[in-house]
Amino acid sequence: MGTTLSLSQQLKQQLKLSPAQIQAMRMLELPACELQACINEELQKNPALEEGEDPFAEVMELGENDMQEDAYTNPLKNEDFDYDAYVQDDDIHESSTPSVGGRAHEDIPFSMGTSFAEYLKSQIYLTKMDKPDRHIAKFVVGNIDDDGYLRRRVEELVDDLSFREGLQVTDEKMQEIVEQVKQFDPVGVGAYDLQECLLIQLQRKSPTPAIELAITILQQQFEQFSRHQFAKILSRLNITEEELKSATAEIVHLNPRPGSAWIGTVVERNQSIIIPDFIVEQEDEDLVVSVNHGNVPDLHVSSDYQQMLEEYTHVSSQNNAQIREAARFVKTNVESARCFIDALRQRNETMLRSIEVLVGLQRDFFLQGDSMYLKPLTLKDVADRAGYDISTISRTFSNKHVQTEFGIFPMKYFFSDKIVNSDGAEISTREIKQKLREVIEQEDKSTPVTDDQLVEIMHQSGYPIARRTVAKYREQMDIPVARIRRQLLK
16 A cells, blocks of 8 residues: 655745835826826825925935936836736926926926716716725726727736736626726727627617627627628528618627717817827937926925934834834835835836937937838837836826927827838838728729728738738728728718
8 A cells, every 4th residue: 555645836926016116106107187186195195205395405306317226126127027008197207307408398288188088987986886896997997998998808907906006806806897887988888809899889779670680690600790701691590681781780880999989079078188298309400308297396305204213213112102103103104205206206217218219219200290200119119228118118108198399199109010011121000001091092982992902902012911900900090891981972
């Protein structure tokens, strides 16, 4: 008789962020319009944090040459920290942070419509969610793309919420919140893909035979429908051509991009102010880059609290509970103030370095102001040159704007995927879309160009793209299929 020993070893690697690291991440994500409120809140909460110049100590300025890493390391430079890239914004540290050119900038407001995210967040308070669930719902809404899709799985959302905020939720709870968000307007928002988006819209309609058949087609024959394989659908579902025509009419009148549909109606009636986060100015042939610092004041640690902390270091060891508690209170607030100031410093450094790299890569555009000078660019390109993680660059630029000599542009304007054409040169997806639009605009409206014909034309022009890519770009530009374009002509 022998004894069998079974040994199992499970290795689990868990990343635990320090409070300072979490603070730095949150500072980087704050939009410009929210930073001031965050600072005011911290000033009220922490008596050891004061605004204005410190009359007794050297003011902690945030200039590029003065940014030194001491006891607080910069977690945003650590390649081991893999933060998912999605919706984030940056803040602005003000007069204590000199611009590259040595000039301070005033807030430059730019009129723009109420954001899609703000519209969705406003609906959270119309639900019966409690405060913790509302917090999760805001996180979910923050991950919804401009076109209205939530392209991240529940498991990804749970993991990222844990990394970013240290908040632990179950997959079931996250799924529950996601389903509630899918009930928001515009209809179809929060869907993972086109199929789900269309199904949500149909299921919100009053049931009719045509709508019920349309739901069945999308659930069971979506691939065939997207490829216009109508003969297969007729055979597999055993329906008539008239029934298929009625169901198809219901589907083609749905909105494949619920986000863009909302922008066209609501934004016109709701105006808000957006302040650009970056400023690029041209001086002769040079480009001067700076971070717009808004109205953020100089911050320093209270000299009174620093003095008290020094005094308590000599008496805190005494067996006096009251003194120990006072010493703990002073130490906690002083450390928190230092961490807050350092997070602002790190934020400024990250933003400044990132925009410098981007401007260098898109230098021709910032000098000429013509989109033809934009080069194919990805977040990874900037991350590699700036020395940051891709997710950090995403947080730096997401939902941000830059003021240039030629107007104000969203940061996403400067990024596009790239492919290699038949000559071996890199071209951007923006260039491909422009070419597709030109071909469609020049087509014979009585016989519109089909997607298959577009593929052939693009190949002849040196753009080797697949049919699914053509369909994807066409949908992104809100251009209907050839059959619909022909019908619109009638």
